[in-house]
Amino acid sequence: MAGAQAERNRIDFLVEIGFRLSAALNVRRCAYAAARLATTYLAEVAAVALGPDERHRVRWVRTVAGRDDAEEGEVAGRAAVAVPGLGESPGDLPGSARRLKPDEVPEWLLPPALAAGRQVLVVTLSGPAAPCGALFLVRHGPDDDPDAEPLARALAERAGAAICAARLYEEQCAINDALAADLLPSPLPEFEGVDLAGSLRASQQAGRLGGDFYDVHLPPAGGAPEPTLAVLGDVCGKGVQAAALAGRVRHSLRALLLLERRPERLADLLNRTLLDSPTPYSHVTLVLAALSRAPDGHVRLGLAVAGHPPPLILRRDRSVEEVSSTGCMLGVLPDIGVRTVPADLAPGEVCLLYSDGVTEAFGGPAGHEMYGDDRLKTALASCAGMPAAAVVARLEQLGSEWLAGGEHDDRALLAIRCPLPSAPWT
Numbered sequence: 001m002a003g004a005q006a007e008r009n010r011i012d013f014l015v016e017i018g019f020r021l022s023a024a025l026n027v028r029r030c031a032y033a034a035a036r037l038a039t040t041y042l043a044e045v046a047a048v049a050l051g052p053d054e055r056h057r058v059r060w061v062r063t064v065a066g067r068d069d070a071e072e073g074e075v076a077g078r079a080a081v082a083v084p085g086l087g088e089s090p091g092d093l094p095g096s097a098r099r100l101k102p103d104e105v106p107e108w109l110l111p112p113a114l115a116a117g118r119q120v121l122v123v124t125l126s127g128p129a130a131p132c133g134a135l136f137l138v139r140h141g142p143d144d145d146p147d148a149e150p151l152a153r154a155l156a157e158r159a160g161a162a163i164c165a166a167r168l169y170e171e172q173c174a175i176n177d178a179l180a181a182d183l184l185p186s187p188l189p190e191f192e193g194v195d196l197a198g199s200l201r202a203s204q205q206a207g208r209l210g211g212d213f214y215d216v217h218l219p220p221a222g223g224a225p226e227p228t229l230a231v232l233g234d235v236c237g238k239g240v241q242a243a244a245l246a247g248r249v250r251h252s253l254r255a256l257l258l259l260e261r262r263p264e265r266l267a268d269l270l271n272r273t274l275l276d277s278p279t280p281y282s283h284v285t286l287v288l289a290a291l292s293r294a295p296d297g298h299v300r301l302g303l304a305v306a307g308h309p310p311p312l313i314l315r316r317d318r319s320v321e322e323v324s325s326t327g328c329m330l331g332v333l334p335d336i337g338v339r340t341v342p343a344d345l346a347p348g349e350v351c352l353l354y355s356d357g358v359t360e361a362f363g364g365p366a367g368h369e370m371y372g373d374d375r376l377k378t379a380l381a382s383c384a385g386m387p388a389a390a391v392v393a394r395l396e397q398l399g400s401e402w403l404a405g406g407e408h409d410d411r412a413l414l415a416i417r418c419p420l421p422s423a424p425w426t
Helices: 002-022 028-043 146-183 241-257 265-274 372-381 386-404
Strands: 043-050 056-064 071-077 095-100 120-125 133-139 195-202 210-218 227-236 284-293 298-307 312-314 319-321 340-345 348-353 410-416
Touching: 002 028, 002 340, 028 043, 028 056, 028 071, 028 133, 043 120, 043 146, 071 146, 071 348, 095 146, 120 146, 120 319, 133 146, 133 227, 133 348, 146 241, 195 210, 210 410, 227 348, 227 410, 241 265, 265 284, 265 298, 284 348, 312 372, 319 372, 340 348, 348 372, 348 386, 372 386
Parallel strands: none
Antiparallel strands: 043 056, 043 133, 056 071, 095 120, 120 133, 195 410, 210 227, 227 284, 284 298, 298 340, 312 319, 312 348, 348 410
């Protein structure tokens, strides 16, 4: 009977290891879970030491049976080097186990009050190339318990794999965050006489990053007066690959702006750059808008469209005009046929740049009807008199209501508004 109960306890322990460690993608939580499992099934006191990392630090967590709390900390320098089980000695092979006297373990890891008079079992946590840490156990029961070491090895093996997977996940998240910081749109600049607002939403499949983008580039300071350049584009593809291509397009535009700021010439130069790209399917549609403040308080626009949905202009009388476009997608043909079209915004009027993810969103009552150009124009007309930020927010709200939580493509909006003159003080 006792043997059957011991076998059930062993099976419960192994099942709990798999459940607790497979659910954690955080290094700290994995270490805590391993220590807590040890003090639940194997030991009176357990500690997990991780490292040393690239800064020569060792992080540790310690649990005690019967206590809900856990202690943790980190050490560096000589204290970190003194931790057994972390690969500095020949016995510290992945999965190796050995017994130590309490005074052989640093006091900050296992204080004498917790390990006095007992042997300590240390098991190395396996990593892909070298140990990633060590598990220290002050065990229940006699030191000659035949099940103690095999179960400790099983825990250490799975804990090492979980910690390495969590560490890799955290590194990938850090890389993604660093890339995302460069690929996400920069904050829109503020400059007198123009009201700007934008919105960018990647598709659900893409997560944070997608192939739509927008930027606004101010003219160089101190030079001859030049227009500000706004761009909104949509690259071929989805997800991370599309985001990477969008990043290259944005960087290319920044470089080309040092040479050229006329929209149609800039589109032509970018097209040549994409045609010479070694990356296949480097195709992009975009709209470029050169904008400047006129002496009469209007905003003058020069719009160049390359295979992109045409800009819309909301007039003061609530009518919506579509700017004619003739250019083709960049990165396909040597001659794109892009021409700059002039436009004028009176105070209170708005020019809207948008991607096809806005008009091609499927939703509505049945869930499979396209939003379409007419609905976007009607929605824009309802924004008359609103500042740019409110225009974008309302269009986003109406688009989200249309989608009703359904899937959508990347969506980008950029509103350029000529503000109303300030009322004089009375």
